[in-house]
Amino acid sequence: MASAASAEPVPTSAVLMSASKHIATRCRGENVAFIKCKKDDPNPEKCLDKGRQVTRCVLSLLKDLHQKCTKEMDAYAGCMYYNTDEFELCRKEQNEFEKACPLS
Amino acid sequence: MTEAAIRKKAGMASVKDMPLLQDGPPPGGFAPVRYARRIPSKGPSAVAIFLTALGAFSWGMYQVGKGNKIRRAIKEEKYAARRAILPMLQAEEDERFVKEWKKYLEEEARIMKDVPGWKVGESVYHSGRWMPPATGEMRPEVW
Numbered sequence: 001m002a003s004a005a006s007a008e009p010v011p012t013s014a015v016l017m018s019a020s021k022h023i024a025t026r027c028r029g030e031n032v033a034f035i036k037c038k039k040d041d042p043n044p045e046k047c048l049d050k051g052r053q054v055t056r057c058v059l060s061l062l063k064d065l066h067q068k069c070t071k072e073m074d075a076y077a078g079c080m081y082y083n084t085d086e087f088e089l090c091r092k093e094q095n096e097f098e099k100a101c102p103l104s
Numbered sequence: 105m106t107e108a109a110i111r112k113k114a115g116m117a118s119v120k121d122m123p124l125l126q127d128g129p130p131p132g133g134f135a136p137v138r139y140a141r142r143i144p145s146k147g148p149s150a151v152a153i154f155l156t157a158l159g160a161f162s163w164g165m166y167q168v169g170k171g172n173k174i175r176r177a178i179k180e181e182k183y184a185a186r187r188a189i190l191p192m193l194q195a196e197e198d199e200r201f202v203k204e205w206k207k208y209l210e211e212e213a214r215i216m217k218d219v220p221g222w223k224v225g226e227s228v229y230h231s232g233r234w235m236p237p238a239t240g241e242m243r244p245e246v247w
Contacts (some may be wrong), residue, residue, distance in 0.1 A: 016189040016192065016193075017185050017189065020184070020185035020186075020188040020189055021184075021185070021188070022189070023188045023189060023192070024188035026183065027188075027191075029193040030191070030232060031188070031190075034191045034194070034195065035190075035191060038194065042233070042234050042236075043155065043206075043234035043236060044197075044198035044202050044205075045202055046199065046234075047195075048198060048199070048202060050195075051191075051194070051195030051196075051199065052195070054191045054192055054195045054197050055199075057195065058189075058192045062148050063195075068183075085180065085182075085185075087181050087182060087185070088178055099122050
């Protein structure tokens with residue numbers, strides 16, 4: 001469930017929650033810009049470009065993480081999937097993942 | 105007859121002169137029995153008890169506070185993760201919505217093309233803000 005193919009990790013909730021700390025640091029600019037755009041005008045058509053930037057950043061980050069630490073990321077996302085995104089139940093896999101792919 | 109056999113006395117004239125056979129106190133009487141209560145007033149004082157209870161309570165509340173801090177950190181981690189992935193999810197939903205909305209606008213234009221002065225996709229509100237569709241536009245299965 002963590003990745004459909006070996007190249008592209010599918011952004012399921014488990015995968016996204018596992019990579020959430022990395023997303024928070026590495027895609028912070030795009031995220032903040034998108035949220036600000038949304039706050040000014042909630043119309044989806046007006047913030048499509050910023051949304052595309054966010055999606056591009058997150059997907060490329062997921063691919064990069066998956067390539068750098070495939071086994072650890074798969075283990076962590078699998079644990080999150082099994083435990084419905086409970087961080088407390090996946091501490092071991094989380095520590096191994098963050099040791100292999102450190103939070104920049 | 106057996107009573108006389110038990111309680112007989114030498115030289116008894118009749119049964120009425122038998123000596124008494126009673127259960128009674130030993131000679132000299134029984135030992136004195138203490139029946140007065142003697143509750144000792146030693147042990148912790150009221151102040152000591154109160155301070156102990158206060159100390160136990162304070163230590164307990166301190167442990168509660170420590171535990172709450174840990175639980176709050178756990179919750180904060182969960183909320184921070186949700187905040188981090190929220191824009192991605194919203195962006196994906198926006199793409200999907202825009203696609204569906206365009207389909208609906210085409211349908212509306214087709215239906216209302218002969219109505220004079222009809223602005224397709226015009227907001228039904230006067231506030232100027234964008235409002236999400238609320239009257240079943242996104243549910244073609246129930247049109």
